[in-house]
Amino acid sequence: MPFNFPIFLTWLRIAVIPLLVGIYYIPDGIFSLVEKNLIATALFVGAAFTDWLDGYLARRWAQSSNFGAFLDPVADKLIVAAALLVLLNFDRVSVWVALIIIGREITISALREWMAQIGASASVAVHFLGKIKTTVQLIAISFLLFDSTLFGMVNCALVGKYLIIIAAVITLWSMFYYLKKAWPVIVSKAS
Numbered sequence: 001m002p003f004n005f006p007i008f009l010t011w012l013r014i015a016v017i018p019l020l021v022g023i024y025y026i027p028d029g030i031f032s033l034v035e036k037n038l039i040a041t042a043l044f045v046g047a048a049f050t051d052w053l054d055g056y057l058a059r060r061w062a063q064s065s066n067f068g069a070f071l072d073p074v075a076d077k078l079i080v081a082a083a084l085l086v087l088l089n090f091d092r093v094s095v096w097v098a099l100i101i102i103g104r105e106i107t108i109s110a111l112r113e114w115m116a117q118i119g120a121s122a123s124v125a126v127h128f129l130g131k132i133k134t135t136v137q138l139i140a141i142s143f144l145l146f147d148s149t150l151f152g153m154v155n156c157a158l159v160g161k162y163l164i165i166i167a168a169v170i171t172l173w174s175m176f177y178y179l180k181k182a183w184p185v186i187v188s189k190a191s
């Protein structure tokens with residue numbers, strides 16, 4: 001298993017998950033809900049930034065590896081799922097939105113694994129639509145975690161609520177895109 005700075009950043013993103021969830025279990029006498037939201041948002045935004053940074057550094061420093069290519073999307077999916085569960089617990093996101101986003105990630109991960117086993121992983125390679133989906137999800141979740149007014153003008157809860165619905169629509173769109181790309185191979189291998 002290779003270890004380099006980009007992989008360290010990916011592991012760091014995974015390590016943030018218990019902190020992101022655990023901050024909400026600290027007694028209210030230590031941190032108020034507003035402070036917990038701020039800390040959770042900072043952890044999540046920092047983790048989202050490392051998602052971009054680890055990929056950039058891996059390419060720039062020629063430190064890409066199969067392990068890094070495996071671990072990076074796992075870290076992304078875990079932190080998004082953890083944040084969605086926190087948001088669901090506080091009734092800041094609908095169950096159907098969380099199910100769409102988490103269900104899509106499970107479906108496409110399983111599809112990619114199966115396609116790799118049959119030597120057809122190129123048909124479900126990462127597409128620009130998937131990157132847009134991830135970006136909108138990360139922005140929406142950041143707003144929903146913050147859950148306050150930003151700069152006295154931006155109602156983050158309201159903006160986040162609309163953005164997460166847009167993210168859910170793009171998430172479904174990207175799932176159907178990947179399934180459509182894989183469908184000919186699925187049909188040919190199903191018999």
